[in-house]
Amino acid sequence: xxxxxxxxxxxxxxxxxxxxxxxxxxxxxxxxxxxxxxxxxxxxxxxxxxxxxxxxxxxxxxxxxxxxxxxxxxxxxxxxxxxxxxxxxxxxxxxxxxxxxxxxxxxxxxxxxxxxxxxxxxxxxxxxxxxxxxxxxxxxxxxxxxxxxxxxxxxxxxxxxxxxxxxxxxxxxxxxxxxxxxxxxxxxxxxxxxxxxxxxxxxxxxxxxxxxxxxxxxxxxxxxxxxxxxxxxxxxxxxxxxxxxxxxxxxxxxxxxxxxxxxxxxxxxxxxxxxxxxxxxxxxx
Amino acid sequence: xxxxxxxxxxxxxxxxxxxxxxxxxxxxxxxxxxxxxxxxxxxxxxxxxxxxxxxxxxxxxxxxxxxxxxxxxxx
Numbered sequence: 530x531x532x533x534x535x536x537x538x539x540x541x542x543x544x545x546x547x548x549x550x551x552x553x554x555x556x557x558x559x560x561x562x563x564x565x566x567x568x569x570x571x572x573x574x575x576x577x578x579x580x581x582x583x584x585x586x587x588x589x590x591x592x593x594x595x596x597x598x599x600x601x602x603x604x605x606x607x608x609x610x611x612x613x614x615x616x617x618x619x620x621x622x623x624x625x626x627x628x629x630x631x632x633x634x635x636x637x638x639x640x641x642x643x644x645x646x647x648x649x650x651x652x653x654x655x656x657x658x659x660x661x662x663x664x665x666x667x668x669x670x671x672x673x674x675x676x677x678x679x680x681x682x683x684x685x686x687x688x689x690x691x692x693x694x695x696x697x698x699x700x701x702x703x704x705x706x707x708x709x710x711x712x713x714x715x716x717x718x719x720x721x722x723x724x725x726x727x728x729x730x731x732x733x734x735x736x737x738x739x740x741x742x743x744x745x746x747x748x749x750x751x752x753x754x755x756x757x758x759x760x761x762x763x764x765x766x767x768x769x770x771x772x773x774x775x776x777x778x779x780x781x782x783x784x785x786x787x788x789x790x791x792x793x794x795x796x797x798x799x800x801x802x803x804x805x806x807x808x809x810x811x812x813x814x
Numbered sequence: 815x816x817x818x819x820x821x822x823x824x825x826x827x828x829x830x831x832x833x834x835x836x837x838x839x840x841x842x843x844x845x846x847x848x849x850x851x852x853x854x855x856x857x858x859x860x861x862x863x864x865x866x867x868x869x870x871x872x873x874x875x876x877x878x879x880x881x882x883x884x885x886x887x888x889x
Contacts (some may be wrong), residue, residue, distance in 0.1 A: 557841070602841075602844035602845060603840065603843070603844030604843065605837070605840045605844060607840065607841050607844075633871070634870070634871045634872065636846075636870060637846055637870060637871070637872060639870075640844065640846065686881060785849070788841060789839075789840065789843070790832065790839065790848060790849070793843040793848050794848055794849060794850075797846070797848060
């Protein structure tokens, strides 16, 4: 932390609120400790952070508030910690999400990432445990990954403090830039239905904060909050039959009667593709 | 029909279907257990009350009731 003089500077306006999200035991709290010299409680097992904690620090001309959230495997509310994270992300006001992932286990971690990308938020991915990955001979092409996902990915290590500054710079840059549409792509059947819904929303000039594409994805995924928002809109009566048709089509395609499961499979195959592109494993000596 | 609970130690199987409902199903999916996932059975507790499995790099312990809901085929 800088001394109190910096705090007295008239830069209160430059305030960035960052939410730290990731699966359990990927080093979210440890990362905050490295960034800000805070002393959050950490441990080498999952579930140490059970409630959200805020940490403040200054960097370049900005005030940062970083909110450390409990780890969550997916966007569900199975445990109390997951509910804390889910509620925070859906209802609170923040500028950027730092999605912390474990570089040594990227495919599993990306499952949460792909869900975050359908939210209307700016995301930066912190590829944590890079030192650990190096030791295991795992190489992640962060630049290519940024390009593929449409969000910046930065290699960091909370332990060795490698890449921390680059990460904060990336957050700054993401904060200042317009939000980019993420490049999450689905299978042909799903893309077709998304296009139908997007067309419909465009035709009726639907007013919304989120992009039409994300709204379409959330509707297809049976996202309750998106439903609630559209339910009171007059276009709902026309939209509903379209949605039912779309769901049927996707379920048929996946040979499943559960649309959430179908989407999980979609995400998972997308992630497998990403991992196959950006991760290379060297043989151990 | 074969479930994960019918597997022996060191068995390598592929998931065919999840018979779990709602929350539990979502939970299993969030751990990466879904159709086509390859599971390796690592260890079984006496009387098969608990089963330890490996998915990718992650090890998970499941209760018998949960393992029973995962339909698998041998590969």
